[in-house]
Amino acid sequence: MVEASRIFQTTLFPSFSILHKSCTLTQSPSFLRKKYSTTIHCSSSVSTSDSATEKAASVTPKVPWGCEIDSLQNAEALQRWLSDSGLPPQKMAIQKVEVGERGLVALKNIRKGEKLLFVPPSLVITADSEWSCPEAGEVLKQYSVPDWPLLATYLISEASLQQSSRWSNYISALPRQPYSLLYWTRAELDRFLEASQIRERAIERITNVIGTYDDLRLRIFSKYPDLFPEEVFNMETFKWSFGILFSRLVRLPSMDGRVALVPWADMLNHSCEVETFLDYDKSSKGVVFTTDRQYEPGEQVFISYGKKSNGELLLSYGFVPREGTNPSDSVELSLSLKKSDKCYKEKLEALRKHGLSASQCFPLRITGWPVELMAYSFLAVSPPSMSRQFEEMAAAASNATTIRKDIRYPEIEEQALQFILDSCEMSISKYTKFLQASGSMDLDVTSPKQLNRRLFLKQLAVDLCNSERRILFRAQSVLRRRLRDIRSGELRALRIFDGFRNLFK
Numbered sequence: 001m002v003e004a005s006r007i008f009q010t011t012l013f014p015s016f017s018i019l020h021k022s023c024t025l026t027q028s029p030s031f032l033r034k035k036y037s038t039t040i041h042c043s044s045s046v047s048t049s050d051s052a053t054e055k056a057a058s059v060t061p062k063v064p065w066g067c068e069i070d071s072l073q074n075a076e077a078l079q080r081w082l083s084d085s086g087l088p089p090q091k092m093a094i095q096k097v098e099v100g101e102r103g104l105v106a107l108k109n110i111r112k113g114e115k116l117l118f119v120p121p122s123l124v125i126t127a128d129s130e131w132s133c134p135e136a137g138e139v140l141k142q143y144s145v146p147d148w149p150l151l152a153t154y155l156i157s158e159a160s161l162q163q164s165s166r167w168s169n170y171i172s173a174l175p176r177q178p179y180s181l182l183y184w185t186r187a188e189l190d191r192f193l194e195a196s197q198i199r200e201r202a203i204e205r206i207t208n209v210i211g212t213y214d215d216l217r218l219r220i221f222s223k224y225p226d227l228f229p230e231e232v233f234n235m236e237t238f239k240w241s242f243g244i245l246f247s248r249l250v251r252l253p254s255m256d257g258r259v260a261l262v263p264w265a266d267m268l269n270h271s272c273e274v275e276t277f278l279d280y281d282k283s284s285k286g287v288v289f290t291t292d293r294q295y296e297p298g299e300q301v302f303i304s305y306g307k308k309s310n311g312e313l314l315l316s317y318g319f320v321p322r323e324g325t326n327p328s329d330s331v332e333l334s335l336s337l338k339k340s341d342k343c344y345k346e347k348l349e350a351l352r353k354h355g356l357s358a359s360q361c362f363p364l365r366i367t368g369w370p371v372e373l374m375a376y377s378f379l380a381v382s383p384p385s386m387s388r389q390f391e392e393m394a395a396a397a398s399n400a401t402t403i404r405k406d407i408r409y410p411e412i413e414e415q416a417l418q419f420i421l422d423s424c425e426m427s428i429s430k431y432t433k434f435l436q437a438s439g440s441m442d443l444d445v446t447s448p449k450q451l452n453r454r455l456f457l458k459q460l461a462v463d464l465c466n467s468e469r470r471i472l473f474r475a476q477s478v479l480r481r482r483l484r485d486i487r488s489g490e491l492r493a494l495r496i497f498d499g500f501r502n503l504f505k
């Protein structure tokens, strides 16, 4: 849930800055991003030679713990165990819901501004939680394993102990196959998400999870096979535990940003319309959230998993909000320097100096695009005579610098806008091609179960592509209008100039 998430604080329209981001919910852990980050290209194979990649990219057997994603039976046992373990009486209960399979539903009237939940720290899983097998925990700490892989290993260790783990009721109510792009095969990603940049993010994430597991296996598990047997600690179980973390881990700002799994609270589903987050409340000493609206008995209660785009929600949580309902939605637009550019080398050098490359993605929103995108476009179209400004443009295109961003070059604005428009239109045509083909797509299945899965994934992909294309259409129309204005302004100026010339003649 609360996949951490960055809240983009942006000044929108006509352009916004992606420079300053603040954070409440968890986001892809930095160890995953830094250590294993690989450059992934739109080729048909994942950029790792490890055969585990192939294994992970095929449909895989389910882990032996957890339950079906919509099972209420285990959720009831979870509710009973939580009450017996110190969870105070609640105004909500786990029920089957229309949005999100299972969710928390109001049992009583809930006021706006009310604090709910109060999950005590003793019922929260963090990197400091006690291990049922303390020796395993000790070993991981000796190796200074960071929080995310530590928690992933912890979850598997506790799950494998079944009833002997104090978390057995919690783990039994977790989905056996959490929804997220981690569970899509490589072929499904290639086929259904070809048009969207989120495909590359998914491949990168899968590669990173595999890399993390391989690193733990080589450095630690292989040295302590009694504590970490491969039958239990393997790629499959790691995919499950990372799937759980990506879709349920919370960052608690009032606990120094510590990441935690919070049983009960993690039954709350996301709504793009609410603006309330989980946090630790020092006065009541529990994890709470404060409602930003009232609820009547029978209504599902929601929180926000963060201001995420539809693609990011699909990546971590496996769902796509209804088209047009997510104000934080965005689509990644890919821009590239032209190889035929006379100043290609100089421009690339300037970009590299600021951590950028010849191809860069920038987020477009329905409300506008970031100033970094505009700066990149200025650089891409600028003529050799502007070579002294390359450095300044590249710096402004990078979100790593604090340099003034709203640079303007009126003499090349028209070309820069046309450059963005061309990229938008190229991207739109990819989406349109997929959406047109999706109607008659052969799903290539051998069983009804497989057919259901493919139909489900295809629908998610169609929903995502429609929402991303909608943003591109909007940008296209804004760009065309601006270009028209610039061109008609130029025409008018030319006419006035001609008028003066004739007068003097």
Ligand SMILES: C[S@@+](CC[C@H](N)C(=O)[O-])C[C@H]1O[C@@H](n2cnc3c(N)ncnc32)[C@H](O)[C@@H]1O
Binding pocket: 001, 002, 069, 070, 099, 100, 101, 102, 103, 174, 175, 178, 179, 247, 248, 266, 267, 268, 269, 270, 271, 316, 317, 318, 319, 320
């Ligand atoms: C933190 S869990 C919430 C509890 C979950 N529904 C359950 O039954 O275990 C996050 C998962 O809930 C589902 N979910 C949450 N919000 C949703 C929404 N708005 N639409 C569809 N599914 C949602 C997704 O499967 C997501 O991966």
